[in-house]
Amino acid sequence: MADTAVHADDHVDHGAHHTSTGLSNNKLAMWMFLGSECLLFGGLISTYMLYRGRHSANLGPDQVWDIPFTSASSFVLLMSSLTMVLAVSSANRDDDRNTKLWLSVTALLGALFVAGQVYEFTTFYREGLGFTTSLFSSSFFTLTGFHGVHVSVGIIMLMSLVGMISKNKVVGDKKEVVELFGLYWHFVDVVWILIFTLVYLIPA
Amino acid sequence: MAIIERPSDEVEVVDQSTPSEATPESSYGVFRRPVETTGWKSWLFTIDHKKLGIMYGVVAMFFFVVGGIEAMLIRLQLAGPNGTVLSADKYNQMFTMHATTMVFLFVMPMAAAFANYFVPLQIGARDVAFPRINAFGFWAFLFGGLFLNTSWFLGGGADGGWFMYAPNSSVAFSPSNGVDFWGLGLQITGIASLTGAINLIVTVINMRAPGMSLMKLPIFTWMVMVVQFLLLFAMPVITVALFMLMFQRSFDATFFTVEAGADPLLWQHLFWIFGHPEVYILVLPSFGIVSEILPVFSKKPLFGYPLIVFSGAAIGFVGWGVWAHHMFASGLGPISVAAFSVATMAIAIPTGVKIVNWTLTMWGGKIKFTVPMLYAVGVIIQFTIGGLSGVTHSVAPSDTQQTDTYYIVAHFHYVIFGGAVLGLFAGMYYWWPKMFGKMLNERLGRVNFWLTIIGMNLTFGPMHIIGLQGQPRRMYQWTENRAGEGFFNIGFWNLVASIGTFVLALGVLLFFVNIYVSHRKGTEKAPLDPWDARSLEWITTNPPKEHNFDRVPQVGHLDEFFHRKYEDRGADGHHEFHQVATAEEVLAEEEKNADGHIHLPSPSYWPILLAFSLPIMAYGVIYNLFLLLGGAVLALVSFYGWGLEPHTAPEEDYDPPTGTSMEVASHG
Numbered sequence: 001m002a003d004t005a006v007h008a009d010d011h012v013d014h015g016a017h018h019t020s021t022g023l024s025n026n027k028l029a030m031w032m033f034l035g036s037e038c039l040l041f042g043g044l045i046s047t048y049m050l051y052r053g054r055h056s057a058n059l060g061p062d063q064v065w066d067i068p069f070t071s072a073s074s075f076v077l078l079m080s081s082l083t084m085v086l087a088v089s090s091a092n093r094d095d096d097r098n099t100k101l102w103l104s105v106t107a108l109l110g111a112l113f114v115a116g117q118v119y120e121f122t123t124f125y126r127e128g129l130g131f132t133t134s135l136f137s138s139s140f141f142t143l144t145g146f147h148g149v150h151v152s153v154g155i156i157m158l159m160s161l162v163g164m165i166s167k168n169k170v171v172g173d174k175k176e177v178v179e180l181f182g183l184y185w186h187f188v189d190v191v192w193i194l195i196f197t198l199v200y201l202i203p204a
Numbered sequence: 205m206a207i208i209e210r211p212s213d214e215v216e217v218v219d220q221s222t223p224s225e226a227t228p229e230s231s232y233g234v235f236r237r238p239v240e241t242t243g244w245k246s247w248l249f250t251i252d253h254k255k256l257g258i259m260y261g262v263v264a265m266f267f268f269v270v271g272g273i274e275a276m277l278i279r280l281q282l283a284g285p286n287g288t289v290l291s292a293d294k295y296n297q298m299f300t301m302h303a304t305t306m307v308f309l310f311v312m313p314m315a316a317a318f319a320n321y322f323v324p325l326q327i328g329a330r331d332v333a334f335p336r337i338n339a340f341g342f343w344a345f346l347f348g349g350l351f352l353n354t355s356w357f358l359g360g361g362a363d364g365g366w367f368m369y370a371p372n373s374s375v376a377f378s379p380s381n382g383v384d385f386w387g388l389g390l391q392i393t394g395i396a397s398l399t400g401a402i403n404l405i406v407t408v409i410n411m412r413a414p415g416m417s418l419m420k421l422p423i424f425t426w427m428v429m430v431v432q433f434l435l436l437f438a439m440p441v442i443t444v445a446l447f448m449l450m451f452q453r454s455f456d457a458t459f460f461t462v463e464a465g466a467d468p469l470l471w472q473h474l475f476w477i478f479g480h481p482e483v484y485i486l487v488l489p490s491f492g493i494v495s496e497i498l499p500v501f502s503k504k505p506l507f508g509y510p511l512i513v514f515s516g517a518a519i520g521f522v523g524w525g526v527w528a529h530h531m532f533a534s535g536l537g538p539i540s541v542a543a544f545s546v547a548t549m550a551i552a553i554p555t556g557v558k559i560v561n562w563t564l565t566m567w568g569g570k571i572k573f574t575v576p577m578l579y580a581v582g583v584i585i586q587f588t589i590g591g592l593s594g595v596t597h598s599v600a601p602s603d604t605q606q607t608d609t610y611y612i613v614a615h616f617h618y619v620i621f622g623g624a625v626l627g628l629f630a631g632m633y634y635w636w637p638k639m640f641g642k643m644l645n646e647r648l649g650r651v652n653f654w655l656t657i658i659g660m661n662l663t664f665g666p667m668h669i670i671g672l673q674g675q676p677r678r679m680y681q682w683t684e685n686r687a688g689e690g691f692f693n694i695g696f697w698n699l700v701a702s703i704g705t706f707v708l709a710l711g712v713l714l715f716f717v718n719i720y721v722s723h724r725k726g727t728e729k730a731p732l733d734p735w736d737a738r739s740l741e742w743i744t745t746n747p748p749k750e751h752n753f754d755r756v757p758q759v760g761h762l763d764e765f766f767h768r769k770y771e772d773r774g775a776d777g778h779h780e781f782h783q784v785a786t787a788e789e790v791l792a793e794e795e796k797n798a799d800g801h802i803h804l805p806s807p808s809y810w811p812i813l814l815a816f817s818l819p820i821m822a823y824g825v826i827y828n829l830f831l832l833l834g835g836a837v838l839a840l841v842s843f844y845g846w847g848l849e850p851h852t853a854p855e856e857d858y859d860p861p862t863g864t865s866m867e868v869a870s871h872g
Contacts, residue, residue: 019410025333028410032402036436043444043474047459054465131457135465138457142448160847171850 257321328413352389427492490627502569586622611671662704
């Protein structure tokens with residue numbers, strides 16, 4: 001395993017020359033997966049848009065949103081995209097130390113966002129907006145919950161990657177692995193921009 | 205090749221050694237990495253696309269028999285007035301599970317079987333892009349299918365129809381766990397389809413042999429790729445719907461509770477946005493198979509290859525814009541109805557283009573009516589009947605009359621049985637010698653074919669009449685006093701349909717007899733090129749070696765194999781093909797120039813373990829959330845095991861199986 005890095009480079013070389021398009025298989029697969037994810041969030045967002053107005057008088061979007069708070073946590077998530085870019089850039093320079101650093105910061109910012117979401121959900125619940133309260137609440141918690149799960153999975157993967165880099169156990173091309181994680185992470189961020197706009201900012 | 209993960213040689217050494225001697229890469233503590241090439245372990249942990257293809261096929265045939273028995277019970281119940289074979293409740297379960305089984309556990313995986321086995325062979329690759337994900341897909345499908353069917357023993361199957369309209373599928377109307385099993389089972393097989401789709405798309409786009417441009421791609425591979433794109437974008441939509449159904453039933457969400465203000469059309473839209481592309485997912489692989497078979501037995505190239513490719517892609521695109529024709533009777537409003545009506549008529553055009561092209565492929569050809577050819581011609585005729593009744597549904601006023609009658613049942617059985625299933629049987633007869641090295645018996649095959657054709661027309665033909673007379677679908681009994689008079693007496697035609705089912709079953713039984721007869725001891729080995737075939741999968745042995753091709757073929761033509769056997773000596777736009785080489789000679793040439801280094805991926809435990817965690821989690825959702833947690837832990841362990849399993853190994857460890865040349869392959 002100690003010589004994975006050497007072979008990893010070898011592998012990239014192979015990969016680039018030996019696919020019909022010159023694109024790496026892994027990267028193409030990740031793009032396909034993200035394309036599929038678009039339809040997943042598309043379905044969830046459509047459901048929310050259909051049901052956003054269906055709630056009792058005092059527990060609708062306009063009553064429960066705390067826009068400044070959610071704006072702050074959205075900002076945190078968007079900044080994590082920046083740190084992810086720094087991680088990819090460090091990986092491209094074969095700078096393991098900074099790659100690990102920026103991956104960890106990305107995970108931390110992601111965790112901060114999820115913590116914000118947990119806080120937000122708890123507040124809503126205290127105010128009487130449970131998962132089963134109304135069509136609005138069911139579709140809201142489902143949509144943002146799915147997004148939160150995506151971020152959480154991303155955090156676990158980022159931390160695992162940091163561990164794997166430390167132990168030199170990354171299978172395949174390290175630069176590409178970091179880049180693939182980046183693609184996933186940016187996608188989750190972009191989805192949040194959509195959700196934040198459609199769910200929070202546009203008045204119901 | 206990027207797919208290469210492990211050399212078989214090095215792992216072999218590990219296998220024979222005691223665990224303490226195992227290197228860290230190839231063992232997990234006391235466990236050794238699986239390396240068997242024979243025996244049950246070689247199947248359980250395999251990542252070879254050919255073995256997985258065969259397993260897909262075997263399991264799909266098993267579910268075909270299960271679904272067939274369900275169908276026969278339905279027809280027994282309806283054979284006479286006031287049927288008593290099934291109770292109303294059991295009848296509901298039977299038609300729901302029949303459809304679900306046939307669609308998700310037979311036709312889709314059977315197409316996946318051919319796609320897995322033949323796409324890498326047709327594009328000159330040694331495996332798919334992600335062999336472990338491929339293995340995971342198969343096991344997820346198998347476990348999902350078994351999970352779904354365990355509902356029979358745990359309180360009864362799902363009973364809401366394969367479309368499972370909400371709110372009719374809520375706990376109030378369907379109190380057993382059947383719908384839960386249905387939803388979770390389809391989630392699991394859906395994951396299998398999604399991973400398979402990503403895998404095959406990347407394979408076709410990235411792993412083609414040198415020289416094989418997209419417009420030289422064998423037509424079956426093309427149609428498979430279109431289907432994988434449909435799956436890629438259709439599966440997440442049904443995933444959303446199924447999640448909401450699960451939240452509704454297991455966690456009291458209100459997505460479909462009309463009293464709480466829910467829109468009953470939400471489920472219908474989500475389901476049919478998935479459900480209509482699903483129809484093309486079922487039928488396009490068979491179109492691909494038919495398009496492979498017709499040229500071979502007409503001794504002509506496929507007429508209008510680019511048109512068939514583009515019309516296949518067009519069907520894929522337009523297939524996304526017609527879903528609401530399943531909902532004409534739900535009160536969508538005149539504008540929606542008109543738009544979807546026109547779109548539905550439009551989709552008949554690319555389909556018609558294909559039928560015309562197939563007919564013109566045969567026109568003027570030296571046609572040989574072998575069994576695969578019979579089935580292929582059967583597809584053209586039977587599918588056209590189903591396609592035409594489909595166009596009658598696109599006319600919304602007429603559809604309103606036909607909605608929920610047996611006329612619809614007649615239509616989609618002509619399309620799915622006549623189009624998809626006959627095509628799959630054509631593929632089995634055509635590719636059997638390639639997969640198993642034995643020919644299926646032609647005489648038995650002919651009887652098999654005619655019984656199937658007569659059986660299907662007896663079964664589904666009368667349903668047009670029954671339906672237009674107004675017999676509703678999904679009614680568990682009909683009564684004599686409302687059966688009508690004379691030619692249109694639905695009692696008579698119901699009986700005919702029920703008899704037809706048994707003729708059909710006899711036909712399918714003969715297929716199994718044929719397999720037995722053809723594989724008895726002493727039957728001859730199949731010739732190398734029994735059909736004088738045209739595409740790349742025939743430039744290898746029967747069955748193919750583990751590494752598929754000794755040398756990755758260089759492709760210069762569409763129908764590469766044909767052009768290696770025949771030379772065009774015509775002039776001035778007039779073609780005159782003369783045989784210049786036999787298949788044996790073509791193959792010998794390849795063997796002589798075999799690649800020195802062939803890297804094959806090694807088996808793995810993780811795909812099957814990860815797939816196994818899925819039904820555990822699903823049982824957890826229904827029965828006990830701790831079980832869900834246990835399944836999740838297993839999934840996590842599998843993820844890490846998978847992620848840490850090495851991809852590549854040092855060059856010197858690779859096994860040169862052919863051993864004739866030390867030259868490193870250009871594609872190797």
